[in-house]
Amino acid sequence: MVTYIIRRIIMAIPLLIGITILSFAIVKMAPGGATTLLMDPNIKPADLEKFYEKYGLNDPIHIQYGKWLGNMVQGDFGTSLVRKGTPVSEMILNRLPNTLLLMGVSTILAIIISIPFGVLSATKPYSKTDYTVTVTSFLGLATPNFWLGLVLIMFFSVKLGWFPTGGTQTLNAPFSIWDRLHHLVLPAFVLATADMAGLTRFTRTSMLEVVKQDYMRTARAKGFKATKVIYKHGLRNGLIPVITIFGLMLPGFIGGSVIVESVFGWPGIGKLFIDSAFQRDYPVIMALTVISAVFVVIGNLMADILYAIFDPRIEY
Template sequence: MKKYIIKRLLTAIPVLLMISIGAFIMMNLAPGDPTDLYVSPDATPIQIEATRRALGLDQPYPVQYVRWLGRALQGDLGINYSTRYPVLPILISRVGPTIVLMGATLLVSYIVAIPLGILSARKHGTWVDNLLTGGSFVGVSIPNFFLGLGLIYIFSVQLGWFPTGGMSQLGGESGFFSVIHHLILPVIVLSAFYIANMTRYMRATMIQVYGENYIRTATAKGLASEVILTRHGIRNALIPVITIIGTDLPRLVGGAIVTEQIFQWPGLGRLTIMAIQQREYPMLMAITMLSAVVVLFANLFVDIMYAVVDPRIKYN
């Protein structure tokens, strides 16, 4: 297993390199120039060129990329154009809120979805199964922005139960309970899709497992349904579920962009929108590389969990 993990980590190096090249090319091919946002409309060509030189955009693209790569390998991800602050501290300050939001969403989603999927499979063909299946289709279909704005209007504007956005009360205490209070609505919005999606996958997997011969044999031996479920059913059903979890981890980073913007959550999603609007290429490169690392480690985590759940899987 150790050799396999080391090999996968070494393989990730050229993959990250190719991702960085592709991201750099696409950002620089996008229409517009960052200097347009930092010079006046009546600026002279000399002033525009001085601004480009100050931002490091006066060199050819290959030279800019090599300089960025050299600095990135030393832990320097560049300078934010608008604030002239280093990118890395800004990125680190936004990772924490996103991890809080993502962690709470994953926890709520899987705690709710896995039991619902099992219940739907055990009640296959009944009104309970139909109700859960119908609810899953609604959860998958409803857009994040629509659900978020609807919850804000009902529970924040009309009822006043929850704040409309932010991570803490402006001018008030930012303690644990304040963060939880601000976290409830964004977590509901984000987890709605993942609960619905995971419930459907768990239901389909459990129905397939219940049809296997070893389940019939265990039932014929007179084992209790709870024993069959815990010892034989769930563990064998977790293999495809782990795959879905692995795809959800990086997808949450992208899905949080809309939700963080709606609820003004100070995380990576909101930072990404701001970086796009202000053409902050160094910040966008840093966010892209962070997302790529999350995807690679999520895939590695899935492969490791396969071997943990199923002892028959061996990595040589």
């Protein structure tokens, strides 16, 4: 297993380099530039030239990429073009805990809701319960995150006043876990919605195949309780295809957090990414792109490891 993991990590290095090359080229080809300076009508050409010279923006694109890659390997993502003098790594580290908290709660919420409902739907196929779960799942898949977030804010925050409209904590209030969870409920639910729907459908489909297997009929014939047969004997095998989806959920949460954090004003790396994109803050965009690519690799690696945990027949 250890050898397999090391080999997968080594194989991921060329993939990550390829992603950085494409991302760097796309960012450089995007229209606009250092907008904070270009939007200043009083900027002097000499000052603008000094700015481009300082950040190496006059160099050929392959020279710029080589310098950036060399610094990135050493853990230096450069400094922000917008927030002058602020290291990019510092900006990301300040916001990363908020995104990890949001992703962690959303993942747990998606798992504890979707898997039981998927099993329930599979054990009662083509019943009213099954149709209800199916329709709800399709609605979850079809509903855009930004629209759902705005609807929940209008109803639960503005109209009922049950939850705050955004942010991570109440302004000028001392830190408390309850206050943080109070602000976390709506964005975590919205971020988990699409994944809950997908996991529910995949769990149902997988469990429908499992309940038809001979060993399941044998377990029922021996007089075991239905819940024990389903959750102890069937669920472990039924979750194997679902693990693939779970591994892909990790990068999916990164992409979803861009929208959810913007709607709820959640100061995480998703909101930082979209703000930096509008401001053409190239060093921040590139750093977050690399981090997102690493999350994709980690998600797939986690899926492979979970395969072996849930199914001892799998060897590496």
